[in-house]
Amino acid sequence: MKRQGLSERDLLSLRVFCAVAEAGGFAPAETSLGMSKATISRHIKDVETHLSAKLCERGPAGFALTEAGDVALRVAREALDALERIKPEVDGVRGVLSGPLLLGSAEHVMAHEDCHLVEAITELQRTAPLVRPTLTVMAFGDLGRALTDRRVQIAIRGKYKPIPGLRHYPLFDETQRVFYCPSHAGVIAAHSDTRSLPLVCRRHPFVTDALANHGFTPGPDVDGLEAVATMIATGRYVGLLPEHYVAKLGPRYQFDVLPDSPHYTVPFCAIVEEARGLTRSAEAFLEILLAAHR
Structure with a gap:
């Protein structure tokens, strides 16, 4: 039958x-x-x-x-991804870019002075108004899963190590250090070894390295940079944060780098799956994004 x-x-x-x-x-x-x-x-x-x-x-x-x-x-x-691509691909043959563009980004990259994601999206909308971009901000681990689950076409996050099957296009560098709150300097002074202050923990390679190789003790588990900063502000913990993010908090909290803090620099990249062909719209946006960061 x-x-x-x-x-x-x-x-x-x-x-x-x-x-x-x-x-x-x-x-x-x-x-x-x-x-x-x-x-x-x-x-x-x-x-x-x-x-x-x-x-x-x-x-x-x-x-x-x-x-x-x-x-x-x-x-x-x-199958659903293929169905979504039919009209945009047919439009592409006619020289017209259309369809959804699924972008994912790590937290607070917009605050980095070398990040030009806004300019790239603006240029895409000017040159290809039929493309429908969406942007989802996620924590480090969630963004990686969204890319491999194909909920995101292009992910913008740090490249901490080569990952088989993913292609990385460098955009700008991010630096992270361990910070504390100077308004609670008495807490710091009470510890001759600053490593005895607990380090706020979140799922991130730099946190793992700091605990394993720099003598920190684990503090509370949190999710996201905002949560890390909140715990640091209490004066009872230290935590790893990007320098550009701390600069944004400066007027109110005035965080400072912990003495002898480890120093981590990572290239932030546009990341795509090698085995997954990008739509014409995603290819066009990737070109715009890379040009904006040259």
């Missing part, structure tokens, strides 16, 4: 399945999808019926994809 192709509802159900999987559950996906849990559940059930396989588990332990669900998610992303 001839198998019917996917209908518009089938495609919608696939998009709902991908959104739920990426959000990590039905409840987190409700807001982004604008759907009730009951509606989301029906779409997931439709996909499972169409594929004759159970794709996810829900229960007291939380949401999790089955082995079949992992495979379905990977293939569905590739």
